[in-house]
Amino acid sequence: MTFGRMETEFRAKREQGRKLLVPYVTGGLTGWQQAIRAAADAGADAIEIGIPFSDPVMDGPVIQEASQRALDAGVTPLSIFEEARELEVGIPLAVMCYYNTIHHAGHERFAYQLVSAGISAAIVPDLPLEESGLWCAAADAAGIETVMLAAPTAPDERLPRIAARSRGFLYSVGLLGVTGERLSLAASATALAKRLKAVTDVPVLVGVGVSNAAQAREACMVADGVIQGASVVRRLMDGGPEAVGEYVAEVRAAITF
Amino acid sequence: MSILDEPSAEGRFGEFGGRFVPETLVPACQELEAAFRDAWADPIFRGDLNQLLGEYAGRPSMLTECHNLGRSLGIRLILKREDLNHTGSHKINNVLGQAMLAKRMGKTRLVAETGAGQHGVASATAAALLGMSCKVYMGAVDVERQSLNVFRMKLLGAEVEAVQSGSRTLKDAVNEAMRDWVATVSETYYCLGSVMGPHPYPWMVREFQRIIGEEAFTQCRELLHGDDPDFVVACVGGGSNAMGIFSGFIDTSTARLIGVEPAGGAAVGRGVPGVVHGMRSYLMQDEHGQVQEAHSISAGLDYPGVGPEHSYLASIGRAEYPTVTDDEVISAFQLMARSEGIIPALECAHAMAWIVREAPKMQGKVVLMNLSGRGDKDVGQMMEILG
Numbered sequence: 001m002t003f004g005r006m007e008t009e010f011r012a013k014r015e016q017g018r019k020l021l022v023p024y025v026t027g028g029l030t031g032w033q034q035a036i037r038a039a040a041d042a043g044a045d046a047i048e049i050g051i052p053f054s055d056p057v058m059d060g061p062v063i064q065e066a067s068q069r070a071l072d073a074g075v076t077p078l079s080i081f082e083e084a085r086e087l088e089v090g091i092p093l094a095v096m097c098y099y100n101t102i103h104h105a106g107h108e109r110f111a112y113q114l115v116s117a118g119i120s121a122a123i124v125p126d127l128p129l130e131e132s133g134l135w136c137a138a139a140d141a142a143g144i145e146t147v148m149l150a151a152p153t154a155p156d157e158r159l160p161r162i163a164a165r166s167r168g169f170l171y172s173v174g175l176l177g178v179t180g181e182r183l184s185l186a187a188s189a190t191a192l193a194k195r196l197k198a199v200t201d202v203p204v205l206v207g208v209g210v211s212n213a214a215q216a217r218e219a220c221m222v223a224d225g226v227i228q229g230a231s232v233v234r235r236l237m238d239g240g241p242e243a244v245g246e247y248v249a250e251v252r253a254a255i256t257f
Numbered sequence: 258m259s260i261l262d263e264p265s266a267e268g269r270f271g272e273f274g275g276r277f278v279p280e281t282l283v284p285a286c287q288e289l290e291a292a293f294r295d296a297w298a299d300p301i302f303r304g305d306l307n308q309l310l311g312e313y314a315g316r317p318s319m320l321t322e323c324h325n326l327g328r329s330l331g332i333r334l335i336l337k338r339e340d341l342n343h344t345g346s347h348k349i350n351n352v353l354g355q356a357m358l359a360k361r362m363g364k365t366r367l368v369a370e371t372g373a374g375q376h377g378v379a380s381a382t383a384a385a386l387l388g389m390s391c392k393v394y395m396g397a398v399d400v401e402r403q404s405l406n407v408f409r410m411k412l413l414g415a416e417v418e419a420v421q422s423g424s425r426t427l428k429d430a431v432n433e434a435m436r437d438w439v440a441t442v443s444e445t446y447y448c449l450g451s452v453m454g455p456h457p458y459p460w461m462v463r464e465f466q467r468i469i470g471e472e473a474f475t476q477c478r479e480l481l482h483g484d485d486p487d488f489v490v491a492c493v494g495g496g497s498n499a500m501g502i503f504s505g506f507i508d509t510s511t512a513r514l515i516g517v518e519p520a521g522g523a524a525v526g527r528g529v530p531g532v533v534h535g536m537r538s539y540l541m542q543d544e545h546g547q548v549q550e551a552h553s554i555s556a557g558l559d560y561p562g563v564g565p566e567h568s569y570l571a572s573i574g575r576a577e578y579p580t581v582t583d584d585e586v587i588s589a590f591q592l593m594a595r596s597e598g599i600i601p602a603l604e605c606a607h608a609m610a611w612i613v614r615e616a617p618k619m620q621g622k623v624v625l626m627n628l629s630g631r632g633d634k635d636v637g638q639m640m641e642i643l644g
């Protein structure tokens with residue numbers, strides 16, 4: 001099997017002993033492009049761009065607020081794609097979008113829009129394995145890597161099937177709940193990452209509830225890397241792009257063993 | 258194939274339905290499907306539920322013929338009196354079934370969304386009866402306009418959270434209930450209030466509400482000396498009271514099935530297929546696929562989507578989904594009170610409003626309307642509107 005851009009880079013970096021760091025930035029939020037550049041300069045390996053949606057059921061208060069702000073400012077998937085094209089940060093880009101955004105655009109058309117925006121991958125949190133056929137076919141055909149999510153509630157037999165369908169990396173959901181910062185890393189985060197590592201060689205990244213550098217380090221003891229969402233978006237809203245850069249540098253240092 | 262069969266293994270009715278949920282909830286939906294299948298095939302569960310429906314909810318609900326209104330409209334108007342159920346609406350039929358199922362599954366906590374508060378009140382009631390804790394999510398706008406029901410839920414021991422996100426109505430209450438469920442899935446049962454959401458909810462809730470149609474079919478045959486009504490009319494929010502009463506007539510009669518939507522929340526009339534709240538169905542959305550806010554005088558119908566079976570019935574032409582305006586609803590609400598001595602819930606006043614408007618085209622016909630709930634909860638809101 002030939003890997004897409006993101007998975008090829010992730011596997012090569014893992015080979016070199018580097019832990020993978022993927023910050024999440026809400027597309028269209030004030031300063032989002034500068035934040036992505038700052039994150040790339042500070043050691044991010046890829047960026048997850050959130051496409052704001054009216055009904056983000058997997059998101060907690062911080063990302064909900066960021067999405068709402070972007071929507072209120074008139075941001076659309078297409079305006080984000082336009083601006084993403086200008087980024088040229090040298091690392092792969094993924095989108096995180098709810099399925100209705102894809103469904104409404106049409107599977108083939110959406111995949112094509114991603115390709116033309118220079119985006120490598122898509123993460124669709126409300127599209128589980130059983131419903132993913134149509135989108136995955138369109139994405140595969142266009143060369144878009146579809147990252148699947150695995151959750152702590154999955155029985156053992158389900159995990160290899162999810163891993164087999166995942167491209168780019170495998171998203172190991174860190175806890176039972178929505179995105180947002182927590183005081184400590186849930187025990188389920190490392191437990192699930194361990195279960196996944198045992199059944200797949202696709203890079204396993206922990207996301208949802210990895211809230212600071214120390215928690216990222218803890219997760220990376222087991223996983224191949226982390227996704228940082230609410231902790232990044234909060235810094236962008238409170239402190240601007242520089243705060244994001246500083247934070248990503250801090251996490252990078254913490255996960256450099 | 259009949260629509261009253263089970264949906265496909267993927268939970269599809271035609272091209273509608275499915276299970277579009279976060280991965281965390283997939284095992285929970287599968288577990289629920291298996292548990293419901295098992296319970297529904299178990300005569301002891303069915304017997305216990307029927308006993309509760311009879312002795313606690315007050316079933317069967319009766320039919321009432323509206324002679325005054327019928328005479329002035331030139332039709333025969335028959336009401337199915339779901340307003341007389343315990344807690345005041347059809348919602349109790351579904352909730353007793355789901356709460357018993359939750360108990361059977363070993364769950365200790367119910368979460369529910371509510372619009373008008375009727376489903377929240379029914380959930381709080383069942384939780385009190387069966388000894389479970391209950392948390393109800395309700396849009397902040399609805400907390401305002403249905404404050405009586407908020408207090409009822411609290412009296413019944415439930416916790417009510419006012420949802421401040423998005424349009425702060427039913428759609429956002431569903432989002433918040435789903436977020437709660439994602440975080441607490443091992444001990445929590447999500448008691449969904451309509452024929453919507455991910456598989457198996459649309460199918461399961463329809464099965465629990467089918468009793469409305471089954472009773473009404475037999476009662477009509479008796480009242481009409483073997484005949485069936487020409488029209489069966491119900492309001493549609495998510496669509497549970499409509500699916501309940503339609504179920505009795507879809508296969509067994511040629512009655513025209515009319516699901517009345519509010520003009521400001523016309524999922525079938527103004528929507529295109531979309532995916533939200535776990536299902537593929539008609540959905541009001543903008544050109545970028547953002548879900549639009551519904552606007553209706555009735556909190557229970559203020560929803561931009563609709564259950565997938567209704568999308569299917571609309572797509573095959575077996576049911577029709579016209580709309581009525583808030584003004585037509587306010588008139589119908591008053592008309593019903595004055596001519597029949599029945600104060601309807603604002604939701605089913607939508608069905609009445611359509612009947613009043615279309616009566617000239619239905620002269621001499623028999624019209625069965627599902628009176629899904631009583632209007633006590635709406636009196637405060639109407640006081641403000643009518644001054």
Ligand SMILES: Cc1ncc(COP(=O)(O)O)c(C=O)c1O
Nearest residue numbers: 375451494495496497498557630
């Ligand atoms: C009396 C009554 N009728 C109808 C509805 C709408 O729900 P459904 O379309 O599921 O019957 C509600 C919802 O709150 C209600 O309270």
